[in-house]
Each structure stands twice: as structure tokens, then as C-alpha cells.
Amino acid sequence: MTENQNKTKLSRHQFLGIAWFGALATLVGEFFAGLLVFIQPNLEGGFGGIVRAGKVEEFLPGSVNLVQAGRFYLVRNGEGGFIAYWQRCTHLGCSVPYEEEQAAFRCPCHGSVFDEHTGEVTGGPAPRPMDIFPIEITDGEVFVDTGNPQERSAFSDDQIAYG
Ligand code: FES
Incomplete structure (x- = not known):
């Protein structure tokens, strides 16, 4: 084996070592990047984190508003207070639409009905009222956890949040 061939072989070894190290570093980096995404709180304002619903004056007293990004209904009562109902049915978890003409939330799966002012069950098999999310009103903005x-x-009454 000539000295020149020896150099080439050594270079190949170095190349393979660098390639292995690069592949390993990429795998470890991807693992930790994925882990960070998994364990970080949702800072984008989507479901699972704090959702900015909007300014207080955007919600008329007596209104029901679906906030799709947070999967909840933000209900403002006649006195100006807020309550946020999770859109998920407390029976088996279907999404519950709001029926304005009935002034109620009616689950299409097995017919549970929830009152729009209280979220309490007025019909069907649901075992409890609609679940609620905590509300924080800061600087005239409504945030829902x-x-x-x-x-x-x-x-x-203590479930109602006022600004
Ligand atoms: S899931 Fe809503 S009534 Fe069954």
C-alpha cells in the first residue's frame, strides 16, 4: 500500500466518522426539538392554552359566540358577565352546536340539550352541565384558559366573570 492510498483510506474513515456523527447529531436534535414542542405550553393561542377571545365590547350582552380556535362558546349574559362553555358534550364528547332559535345547545349524537345561560342539562343523557373554562379579563380583553x-x-353565579 502506498503512502497515497493510506491517505485516501484515512480520509474515507474520517468521512464516515463525520457522516455518522452528523446523522447522530441530527437525530438527537430532532428528538429534543420534538420534545420541546411537546412539553411547551401552547403559546399560539389555540386550544389547550390561553386563547384571546377578543375585546369585551366585541361581545354584545345576551350573545353566544363560538370561538373556534378554543373550541368554546363565549356567552355574555344580560348584565355583561362572561362564561365560557367547552363545546364538547359531557355525555360522550361530541361537538355540541348552538341553536339560536331554541336558545340552547343541542347535541346531535344522543340528543342532550343544554341551557344557553347556565349550560345545565335540560334534556337527554348528559350527566352534568357543559364544562367551563376559566376566564381572565385584562385591559378590556377576554382571555380563556x-x-x-x-x-x-x-x-x-361565581362561574360568571366580569371585567
Ligand atoms: S355525546 Fe352528546 S348526547 Fe351523547
Whole structure:
């Protein structure tokens, strides 16, 4: 083997070493990038994190508004208070549409009906009222914490948030 061939062989070894190291570094980097995405709180304002619903004055008293990004209904009562209902049925989890003409939420799966003012069950098999999300009103903006759903057995006034 000449000295020149020896150099080429050594270069090949170095190349393979660098290639292996590069592949390993890429795998480890991808693993930790994926882990970071998984464990970080949702900062994009989507479901599972704090969702900015909008300014207080954007919601008329007595209105029901679906906030699709957070999968909840933001209901503003006649006195100006807010409550946020998770759109998920408390029976088996179907999405519950709002029926304005009935002033109620009616689940298409097995017919549970929820009152628009309280979220309480007025018909069907649902075992409890619609779950709610905590609301924070800061600087005239309504924020809803969709990472913290709260089950309840009944409606009470302290579930209403005021700005
Ligand atoms: S999932 Fe809504 S009534 Fe069954």
C-alpha cells in the first residue's frame, strides 16, 4: 500500500466518522426539538392554552359566540358577565352546536340539550352541565384558559366573570 492510498483510506474513515456523527447529531436534535414542542405550553393561542377571545365590547350582552380556535362558546349574559362553555358534550364528547332559535345547545349524537345561560342539562343523557373554562379579563380583553376545563354539578353565579 502506498503512502497515497493510506491517505485516501484515512480520509474515507474520517468521512464516515463525520457522516455518522452528523446523522447522530441530527437525530438527537430532532428528538429534543420534538420534545420541546411537546412539553411547551401552547403559546399560539389555540386550544389547550390561553386563547384571546377578543375585546369585551366585541361581545354584545345576551350573545353566544363560538370561538373556534378554543373550541368554546363565549356567552355574555344580560348584565355583561362572561362564561365560557367547552363545546364538547359531557355525555360522550361530541361537538355540541348552538341553536339560536331554541336558545340552547343541542347535541346531535344522543340528543342532550343544554341551557344557553347556565349550560345545565335540560334534556337527554348528559350527566352534568357543559364544562367551563376559566376566564381572565385584562385591559378590556377576554382571555380563556382552555388548558384547564372545569367540571361542575350545577351553575352558580361565581362561574360568571366580569371585567
Ligand atoms: S355525546 Fe352528546 S348526547 Fe351523547
